Amino acid sequence: MMNYLFCYFTGNEPENETVHFALSKDGYHFTPLNQNKPCIVQLSGKKCMRDPFIFKGRDAYYIIATDMRSRDGWNSNNSMVCWKSDNLTDWYDEHIIDLSKYEKTSSADRVWAPQIYYDQQRDEYMIYWSNHNSYGEDKTTSIWYAFSKDLKILSTQPRILYKPVNGLDAIDADIIFRDGTYYLYYKDEYNKTICLVTSDALTGPYCDDIKRVACTALHVEGNCAYPLYATDKYIMIMDKYVDGGYFMQETENMTDFTEVRDFSLDFHPRHGSVILIDDDAYDRMMAKWG
DSSP: OEEEEEEEOOOSSGGGSSBEEEEESSSSBOEESGGGOOSBOOOSTTSOEEEEEEEEOSSSEEEEEEEOOGGGOTTOBOEEEEEEESSSSOEEEEEEEEGGGSGGGTTEEEEEEEEEEEETTTTEEEEEEEEEESSSSOOOOEEEEEEESSSSSBSSOOEEEEOOTTOOOEEEEEEEEETTEEEEEEEETTTTEEEEEEESSTTOOOOSOOEEOOSOSSOOEEEEEEEOTTSSOEEEEEEOTTTOSEEEEEESSSSOEEEOOSOBOTTOOOSOEEEEEEHHHHHHHHHHHO
16 A cells, blocks of 8 residues: 655745645645644755655655745845755755756756656766746746756756646646656746646657646746555646646646645645655654644
8 A cells, every 4th residue: 555745844034935835635635744744854055845755766755945035035046955855754965956067057046846857778867947047038937857866966057857848837847757758747837837748758859838737817836746556647736936836737648637636735835745654664654743
């Protein structure tokens, strides 16, 4: 049996820009751990983080997040923060990945919502994130990427992964691979909704045919898709950042979604991510923070 671990933050004040965990047995109803208080305290960088993405790597679990204190302004960060764990309860090796050290992102002032994809062919991790540069001809916020062997130092120079052909800003990318296709879901910053483009290669090119997939007219962001264990379904959760709360929808073909009404994420999470964990990991986390 598999369970679901949700990693998130809770708001725009420094005390809310911290790592939180919640657990679920069915993928629809989540309960926060540690009374919805932080489970990891950041010690480096801005000492505040947002948009945590939790990932099971080759040798350990990782969390990568936006190293940002929103009180400093929305154009105030150029780095990511990363942690490592062997058991999901003890987190260590905190470090900062500073994008200003690389030529193409030396003026980056919005390094947001980083995520990780393991490329088996390269035996490297692909980090991808929302990126805006403060100077240069192109000031569009788009999705960038670079590879890393250890999630500490980039092994390739940052470059654009996806920039919408319509010229609108794109943030919060989430890539799912299924049946030979890479599905890249992202937030259209102008229309405040979630869109989809696809490719047959991880690094693209991604198609120019943009499909809107959010089943709500409300403003949403922070989209995260995860498989529903022992089914053909994927669930997508989205942060209703204006109205508050979360929106949930599901799909069997990755392109056509239906709204889910029977779910509970009523502890006010913000943009986060979900992975599947086994019973042993569930029990360890409950024993420490339950």
